Each structure stands twice: as C-alpha cells, then as structure tokens.
Amino acid sequence: xxxxxRESQACFYALxxxxxxxxxxxxxxxxxxxxLQLLVTELRAAADSLPASFLRVDPPPALxxxxxxxxxxxxxxxxxxxxxxxxxxxxxxxxxxxxxxLLCVLLITSGRSLRxxxxxxxWQLEETTRRNDELQHxxxxxxxxxxxxxxxxxxxxxxLQKQITQTTADSQRERAARETQFVQKAGxxxxxxxVAQQQLAQKNAELGRLQELAGANFGVPDNFTELRVxxxxxxxxxxxxxxxxxxxxxxxxxxxxxxxxxxxxxxEQTYQLWLFDPRFATPVSGGVFNVDPRGxxxxxxxxxxxxxxVDRFAISVERRGGVAVPQGKVVLAGN
Amino acid sequence: xxxxxxxxxxxxxxxxxxPQLGYIKTRPxxxxxxxxxxxxxxxxxxxxxxxAFAQLYDRYAGVLFATxxxxxxxxxxxxxVLQEVFVxxxxxxxxxxxxxxxxxxxxxxxxxxxxxxxxxxxxxxxxFLEEITQEMEEPADHHTAGDExxxxxxxxxxxxxxxxxxLEQRQAIEMAFLGGQxxxxxxxxxxxxLGTIKARIRRGMLKLRDRLKGLS
Numbered sequence: 001x002x003x004x005x006r007e008s009q010a011c012f013y014a015l016x017x018x019x020x021x022x023x024x025x026x027x028x029x030x031x032x033x034x035x036l037q038l039l040v041t042e043l044r045a046a047a048d049s050l051p052a053s054f055l056r057v058d059p060p061p062a063l064x065x066x067x068x069x070x071x072x073x074x075x076x077x078x079x080x081x082x083x084x085x086x087x088x089x090x091x092x093x094x095x096x097x098x099x100x101x102l103l104c105v106l107l108i109t110s111g112r113s114l115r116x117x118x119x120x121x122x123w124q125l126e127e128t129t130r131r132n133d134e135l136q137h138x139x140x141x142x143x144x145x146x147x148x149x150x151x152x153x154x155x156x157x158x159x160l161q162k163q164i165t166q167t168t169a170d171s172q173r174e175r176a177a178r179e180t181q182f183v184q185k186a187g188x189x190x191x192x193x194x195v196a197q198q199q200l201a202q203k204n205a206e207l208g209r210l211q212e213l214a215g216a217n218f219g220v221p222d223n224f225t226e227l228r229v230x231x232x233x234x235x236x237x238x239x240x241x242x243x244x245x246x247x248x249x250x251x252x253x254x255x256x257x258x259x260x261x262x263x264x265x266x267x268e269q270t271y272q273l274w275l276f277d278p279r280f281a282t283p284v285s286g287g288v289f290n291v292d293p294r295g296x297x298x299x300x301x302x303x304x305x306x307x308x309x310v311d312r313f314a315i316s317v318e319r320r321g322g323v324a325v326p327q328g329k330v331v332l333a334g335n
Numbered sequence: 336x337x338x339x340x341x342x343x344x345x346x347x348x349x350x351x352x353x354p355q356l357g358y359i360k361t362r363p364x365x366x367x368x369x370x371x372x373x374x375x376x377x378x379x380x381x382x383x384x385x386x387a388f389a390q391l392y393d394r395y396a397g398v399l400f401a402t403x404x405x406x407x408x409x410x411x412x413x414x415x416v417l418q419e420v421f422v423x424x425x426x427x428x429x430x431x432x433x434x435x436x437x438x439x440x441x442x443x444x445x446x447x448x449x450x451x452x453x454x455x456x457x458x459x460x461x462x463f464l465e466e467i468t469q470e471m472e473e474p475a476d477h478h479t480a481g482d483e484x485x486x487x488x489x490x491x492x493x494x495x496x497x498x499x500x501x502l503e504q505r506q507a508i509e510m511a512f513l514g515g516q517x518x519x520x521x522x523x524x525x526x527x528x529l530g531t532i533k534a535r536i537r538r539g540m541l542k543l544r545d546r547l548k549g550l551s
Contacts, residue, residue: 012518053497
C-alpha cells in the first residue's frame, strides 16, 4: 500500500519535477519497492501520452532538409557502433549462461551466509536486549540504593550537626570551668607566694640573728667584710627538706655551721664539712659532726690549712672519724 | 511482468545541465507502440544510415515539435530545439540501449529537457493559459500532434482524457511537466498552498493513468 506522500512524490518524479534531494531519496525507496516502481511506470506512461493531446503544429518543411544536411554534412565524426545481438560471436550466449550459473552459485552461497549472519545478528540482538534489561534493572537498584544512601547521609548530617552543637556547648562549659579553676589556682598561687614571702622574711630574720650570733662569737660585731656566708641545699642524694647555713671568717680562719632536717646516721657514720678553695686540688675538711634525732646540728670548725677563698661548701656522709678527701655521698652543697 | 529501464530521464529539479534520472518502466498502456522497427531504426542510425534517420524524423518530428512549441511558444525556437534533439539522436544513437527504454520516451525526454533549457535561458516561464485558450478554440476533431505516432483515433481519445481533467489539475501537471517547475515554484506561481498543488497533481495524474488504462 502506497501512502499519499509517496503517491505525490511518484507523480512529481514521473513529471520530472521532483527536487534533487527528494528525488534521490525517492529513488532509493523505489529500488526496493516493486509496487512503487509499477506506479511510477504507469504514471510515466501517462506523462508520455500528454503530447498526444497537444495541438498539431507542424514543423517547417525545410527543417527536415536542414537537419538531414546537418547530420549528413562532411566532417562529422564516426560514432561508436554498439554490437547488437546479431553481430555477436556464437560463444557469447554460452559464456553468458556460464556466468549466470556462476552468479547463481555465488548468490546461493551468499544467501546462506546472509542467513547465518541474520541468525547471529538476531541472537546478538536478543543478547543485547537481555543485557539492556539487566542494566535497566541494575540502574533501578542503584537508584534505590542511591535514594536510601541519600536519606542515610541526611540523617548522618543531622546527627553530626547535633553533635557539633553539643560539642560546642560542652567546650564552652569546659572553658568556663577551666577559667574558674585558673582563677582559683591563681588565688592559691597568690596565697602560696604570700606564705613564701613570709618564710623568706623569717629566713632573713634568722639570717640576721645568725649574723648577730656570728658577730658575738667572733668578737667583731660590726665588721662583716671578712665573713663568708653560705647556704647549702640538698643534692639528689640528700634529704629533700634538709638545709644548712655556714659562716666562714677568712681572717680568723674559723667558721660555724648550722644544719637542719638531716637524717641521723649510724654510729659507724658521720657527716663531714668540706670547703673548696681554688688554690687546692682537693677540698679542705671543715670537721665532722652528727645531728640530733630531729636532724639538727651545729658545728664550729677550723680549717686544717690556710684557706683564703671559699668558693663552695659541701657536706658528705663519711665513716666515723672522717676522711682526708671526700669518699661518701654529698648530701648538701652550696656557695 | 516485463520491466525495462531507460536512463535518459528528465533532469532532476528541472535544472538545466542537472543529473538525469532513470526510470523503471513496464510496457506503457497508451504509449506509442514499441515496434521493433523503431529500435531497428536507431540501430541503423547508429551505423550512420541517413535513410533510417529520415524515417525516424517523419515518425517523431510532429509530436516532438508540438511538444517543443508547447514549451517555448515560438516556431523558430521550437525548430532550433527539434534540430538539436535530432542531431543528438544521430550522435548518441549508438549509446542507446533498447533494454533501457523506449526510443520515443528517450526522444521525448531529450526534447522536453532541451525546450525547458531554452525557456530558462531566455528567462521566460511556461504560459499555460495562453496555450489552453488556443486549444479550446480548436474544434474537438482537430488533428492532434499524436496522430502519426499514436494513430488518429487513439490520439483523440488521449486528448479527451487529458481535457477531461479539471483545469486547475491540468494546469499544475503541465507546469510541472513542460515548465520544468518544482512543486514549490508552481505553488508560488499560482499563489496556492504547497499542499493544494501536490493534491492537484496527484489526483490529476492518478485520474489520467486510470483513464489511459481504460483506453488500452
């Protein structure tokens, strides 16, 4: 069945009035459509009949002579003569028949191959359709998963926002608490500083008393220019709370030592005071002493040799009776 | 069914010098008889037989001249067209393959194309109304251009079938066939919608085909 559009195209085509592009498309369609070919044939025959209806207008009588003269005149070139069937060699029909038979064989082979290709293509089409369905299914699943994940991520985002809000509030509370703690500690530190200052004042007062005492002992109450006062502090081997103060009179070559919070020793042991003069390679012994059960002790000492300058003082634990050079642990030291 | 093809069809789009189409044809219903002697004449012409050429001229000149005159509407120009066509037949007859078409169809196509080319060369258009007015003044039994080729009786019947078409259908058909105008050009010239022109030509051609079938 030919539709109206094709019928219309066929009419214009038969009349030679179809535009070029449309005519080419029409010819392609016509090649595979026998019904359309038949229609065009009939329409073309109708078009060829149109001149039969025209008014008779005879050509000028001289025209025939003129045309015959034009084609028969000298100088026209011979044309190619087509060999018509009557002039063909006798073997030509047999050759044509052989070619036709060969063509048939080729067409049969080609047809078989085309059928196989068609079957294969059909199988490929089915396979492709199946894959397409699978992909569609996978696509739907992925879409569902995506939607679920999106919902989960929204929930997680909401949770995270809540956590951030909570953490921020906690941080602010913690910061406020730390600020309060800091203020409290600052107050405590201030109080400790006050106590330390009071203790320092007491120590200074004690130092004053010691100086007064030293002045009384050495008979030079108002002249401290030759006195060397040293404060000894515990070493890592000594008691943490232990302390000692020593006063050395370089002019008289004698001094006094007051210790506190030292550990009482066994009877086989004794504390020994050492004076460090840069002139000597080894310290100079200031004498041995022991402490009472509370760890307090007092020693008036004399240097065995002339000591002009004392850089440092030290107290060590030695065997009873003392030693010539320090051998035991140094528990207090200072300058 | 016996299919034959001729290659020298009308020019695409009616453009001078444009590619020409081939047609697949069956034996035409009201076509001039494809007598063996027409083919034989062309074969002889291919062998430079001037006598055969003269015979073919006598057979085709009337209808081809009338066709050319119908297009260019000028005796002198129609004569020039006819001369060019027959010279072309003389020169190209060797290339004519009877398996590809009918001698008359080939000659008619050559004539039509030459005439349309000439019409375009002088920038004129096919004037349907002038032609049809002259035609209507002629008596119904007046000789037609197809008398020699189709036979007087059949030529009259063909003329009657053509003239039975509504005027607007016949006008559109002739503008396409003889004017070499496309459907768009016809629609523009007649100031009608394109669909109307298509419908007129389609109905007219189908009607003509059916009536000519009846004649056979």
